[in-house]
Amino acid sequence: MNDILIPPCEECKNKNKLFCGLTPDHKRHFSKNKGRNLFKKGQVIYYEGNYPNGLFCIFQGKVKISKIGLEGKEQIIKFAGAGETLGYRALMNDEPYNATATAMEDCYICHLSKNAFMGTLETTNRLSLNMIELLSKDLKDSERKLINITQKPVRDRVAEALLILKKQFGFKEDGKTLNATLTRREIGEIAGITTETAIRTLSDFNKEKVIKLEDKQIVILDLSKLAYMANMDPDDPDL
Amino acid sequence: MRITTDIHCLIEKKFDSVQYFQSGQHVYSEGEPSDGVYYIVEGKIKILKSGLNKQVTMWFCYPNEFIGIVPFFLNAETHDSTAVVTGATAKLIYISRKDFTDLMISYPDVQKEIVNELSKKISLTEMRITSSNQHSLKVRFIEAVAFLAEQEQDYGDQREKPETRTQLKLTVDNLSEISGISRKYLEKMLAKFEKKDLLHVESEDRVVIHDLNKFLSFK
Numbered sequence: 014m015n016d017i018l019i020p021p022c023e024e025c026k027n028k029n030k031l032f033c034g035l036t037p038d039h040k041r042h043f044s045k046n047k048g049r050n051l052f053k054k055g056q057v058i059y060y061e062g063n064y065p066n067g068l069f070c071i072f073q074g075k076v077k078i079s080k081i082g083l084e085g086k087e088q089i090i091k092f093a094g095a096g097e098t099l100g101y102r103a104l105m106n107d108e109p110y111n112a113t114a115t116a117m118e119d120c121y122i123c124h125l126s127k128n129a130f131m132g133t134l135e136t137t138n139r140l141s142l143n144m145i146e147l148l149s150k151d152l153k154d155s156e157r158k159l160i161n162i163t164q165k166p167v168r169d170r171v172a173e174a175l176l177i178l179k180k181q182f183g184f185k186e187d188g189k190t191l192n193a194t195l196t197r198r199e200i201g202e203i204a205g206i207t208t209e210t211a212i213r214t215l216s217d218f219n220k221e222k223v224i225k226l227e228d229k230q231i232v233i234l235d236l237s238k239l240a241y242m243a244n245m246d247p248d249d250p251d252l
Numbered sequence: 253m254r255i256t257t258d259i260h261c262l263i264e265k266k267f268d269s270v271q272y273f274q275s276g277q278h279v280y281s282e283g284e285p286s287d288g289v290y291y292i293v294e295g296k297i298k299i300l301k302s303g304l305n306k307q308v309t310m311w312f313c314y315p316n317e318f319i320g321i322v323p324f325f326l327n328a329e330t331h332d333s334t335a336v337v338t339g340a341t342a343k344l345i346y347i348s349r350k351d352f353t354d355l356m357i358s359y360p361d362v363q364k365e366i367v368n369e370l371s372k373k374i375s376l377t378e379m380r381i382t383s384s385n386q387h388s389l390k391v392r393f394i395e396a397v398a399f400l401a402e403q404e405q406d407y408g409d410q411r412e413k414p415e416t417r418t419q420l421k422l423t424v425d426n427l428s429e430i431s432g433i434s435r436k437y438l439e440k441m442l443a444k445f446e447k448k449d450l451l452h453v454e455s456e457d458r459v460v461i462h463d464l465n466k467f468l469s470f471k
Contacts, residue, residue: 152373152377155381
């Protein structure tokens with residue numbers, strides 16, 4: 014995939030929390046030790062249960078991270094976009110991936126070798142502290158999700174799923190259409206409900222003019238009401 | 253967090269801000285200012301988070317673990333959870349933000365342990381999310397036992413276990429809080445498992461799983 018125009022790490026304009034504050038030398042070292050890949054829409058980047066041999070960093074595109082339950086039902090754990098890293102927990106702990114990463118659209122993704130990353134980590138406090146910060150954020154997010162799933166009713170969870178998508182991917186140029194195309198099944202997998210319930214609840218929101226369903230696109234008509242329905246503060250910086 | 257003996261000794265020697273908390277006492281509460289972390293020397297701490305209508309038990313923390321570290325790393329001004337002593341009196345060491353930063357920079361092993369512990373907690377939370385969402389009550393119950401076993405594996409009663417048996421001792425409350433199953437239903441479920449001789453309910457504070465591996469295989 015040499016024809017992909019992915020810049021060297023030291024020239025990358027994406028905001029990456031893990032590599033924030035590293036020196037140009039560190040970034041040059043990473044550049045020399047990375048591969049550049051194109052993953053087509055639907056292609057699996059890594060599978061739950063496999064061992065990592067490096068770190069993935071998204072240059073462009075959207076990725077979903079999901080787990081398969083006992084009965085084969087998928088649960089979307091989170092989404093990731095440009096500038097975000099994938100697979101760091103498994104790499105850090107030398108254990109298998111505990112979820113599967115799949116490209117939601119054509120994605121350009123760098124793969125940094127395990128040795129280059131772990132070698133730098135050993136000697137660079139900044140990188141290690143960034144990693145801890147990233148994990149702290151992940152833990153906070155997953156705890157919040159657990160509380161929501163165990164306590165919130167279905168409507169609140171669907172409303173929150175839409176807010177999560179808005180936070181992760183933002184709006185298109187019109188400022189109100191979610192910049193992500195998801196199936197009803199996938200929305201159900203984020204909210205932890207069946208596809209049928211997701212369809213019914215989205216249809217209710219559509220009737221109530223909170224959202225507008227346009228084929229696979231979702232237009233948010235009333236963000237404040239959606240936040241209210243999700244029991245969240247519309248001014249919450251996390252939204 | 254499985255801090256090594258060397259670092260444990262260092263923390264005890266270096267920081268003299270020892271505080272004792274009685275059973276049921278709050279070490280800190282959600283929303284209170286967070287200006288440092290605590291290191292558990294003795295005792296067991298329950299970490300709770302506010303939900304919509306009730307608090308949710310997130311973790312049980314044990315000796316050699318730091319608590320209150322998430323606000324520290326996210327640079328938050330307030331605690332995002334409540335820490336309550338459960339069981340016997342707890343002995344904790346308070347470490348200020350500055351001292352904790354110095355400790356981590358001087359001892360990279362502390363950073364490694366924090367990474368391991370956070371990773372483990374994320375994995376366990378994700379397991380609980382999938383379990384709450386998709387699995388039957390029976391499976392949720394078994395997974396709650398697995399969760400508590402994972403958390404308690406290096407501590408207290410588990411050290412008493414004979415080499416050939418993997419015994420686990422739990423309380424009905426802990427099981428109910430972690431599985432999200434009501435106490436009433438949980439009691440029925442415990443009775444069923446007891447009939448199958450997979451566990452023994454000695455009292456509300458003592459549910460003994462005779463053979464953990466065999467129990468978990470029932471999933």
